[in-house]
Amino acid sequence: MSSAALPADPRRYDLDWIRVGAFFLLILYHVGMLYVSWDFHVKSPRIVEALQPLMMLTGPWRLTLLFLVSGAATRFMVDGFAARGGHAGRRLAASRVLRLLPPLAFGMLVIVPPQSYYEILQALTGLGVSDPAHSPHLQDFWVRYATASGNWCDQTGCLITPTWNHLWFVAYLLPYGLIVALLVGLAGGALGPLQQGLERALSGWGLLIWPIVWLAILRFTLAPLFEITHALTDDWYNHALSFSAYLFGFLIARSETLKAGFIRLRRPALILAVLGWAGWALYAWVWRADDAMPPEALRMAMRVVYAVDQWAWIAAILGYGARYLNRGGPVLRYLSVGVFPFYIVHQTVIIVAAWRLMPLDLPLAVEAGLVIAATFAACFLAYEVARRLGWFGLLLGVRPQAAKRPPRAA
Numbered sequence: 444m445s446s447a448a449l450p451a452d453p454r455r456y457d458l459d460w461i462r463v464g465a466f467f468l469l470i471l472y473h474v475g476m477l478y479v480s481w482d483f484h485v486k487s488p489r490i491v492e493a494l495q496p497l498m499m500l501t502g503p504w505r506l507t508l509l510f511l512v513s514g515a516a517t518r519f520m521v522d523g524f525a526a527r528g529g530h531a532g533r534r535l536a537a538s539r540v541l542r543l544l545p546p547l548a549f550g551m552l553v554i555v556p557p558q559s560y561y562e563i564l565q566a567l568t569g570l571g572v573s574d575p576a577h578s579p580h581l582q583d584f585w586v587r588y589a590t591a592s593g594n595w596c597d598q599t600g601c602l603i604t605p606t607w608n609h610l611w612f613v614a615y616l617l618p619y620g621l622i623v624a625l626l627v628g629l630a631g632g633a634l635g636p637l638q639q640g641l642e643r644a645l646s647g648w649g650l651l652i653w654p655i656v657w658l659a660i661l662r663f664t665l666a667p668l669f670e671i672t673h674a675l676t677d678d679w680y681n682h683a684l685s686f687s688a689y690l691f692g693f694l695i696a697r698s699e700t701l702k703a704g705f706i707r708l709r710r711p712a713l714i715l716a717v718l719g720w721a722g723w724a725l726y727a728w729v730w731r732a733d734d735a736m737p738p739e740a741l742r743m744a745m746r747v748v749y750a751v752d753q754w755a756w757i758a759a760i761l762g763y764g765a766r767y768l769n770r771g772g773p774v775l776r777y778l779s780v781g782v783f784p785f786y787i788v789h790q791t792v793i794i795v796a797a798w799r800l801m802p803l804d805l806p807l808a809v810e811a812g813l814v815i816a817a818t819f820a821a822c823f824l825a826y827e828v829a830r831r832l833g834w835f836g837l838l839l840g841v842r843p844q845a846a847k848r849p850p851r852a853a
Contacts, residue, residue: 514692532628709762
């Protein structure tokens, strides 16, 4: 059955649940970044290398999945605008600017600065600066942050401010949404035929095979040339990966054919996902040293394994979600709006909470548990505050209509 025959407003509760779950996993992932050897804004002195394979369980695919479900949500917005009449592309563009630009600007000037502050503070501490919080390097911090006049540099480079750090995801969603708005305006009524063509191309096992081929092509071509920077202007591998996922989600959101395909392939996708993760995690563990030089043939093979890992997990999650997460309710309605302010504030809370807890030298599990608890508590508090701010709630990504909408019966 093609989406062209679907009613205008069926809910995809499975995609809403997946979006909520992916954001929650991202919070846990960023807490984990405190304790592994990979670069992060603030690091615990107690590194747990054994945590890294577990982190790799979601590392290759979590943000690609978020872009996919964000694209799907954009499709439902477009269809809703079209059902109410008017120019759907123009209304989508206005909606994306209104929903994404205020939290991005507010986040860069208010939410993110503490991350940079504690990053500099830890760097100064590591350099042996006495009383780093009162050193000239951090004097008038926010003014220097906002005016890009900090001159915070070390042997690895300079911290450029103002910055968006984790809010790069929001910064990328804005142009992606505007591009899709332009395509909607140009395509007119062609979305149905585009979706039907995609359904034919991805029929049968093609739903597993062809996305893996696409991701592998990106790993062989763009990935070696363009390191992921999150800087928007030079991030071409990341754009090819993230925007293709966003566009794919936009095109398949209404497809009952592909939804059924994900359900049918969910078990083989899960098996492939576990094998892909095991292969990639083993490779990354064995060759984890900074000066490790894996054989070239192995590196080439791992590009394919990485692509398998990426798509198989996404396909398995979409399949199991479509099969089992097909009910809504007040909890989902609450969280589906709340995860955006959760995302905006979570990383700053993680860094501040960790910095305050680390000097206490608590057992590592207790420290990490308290960071997680503090982060979720602050996220819920931020959401509740945003719901009560009217239009100012947009600064944390909450529309007044969404905040005031009464719960409906499931």
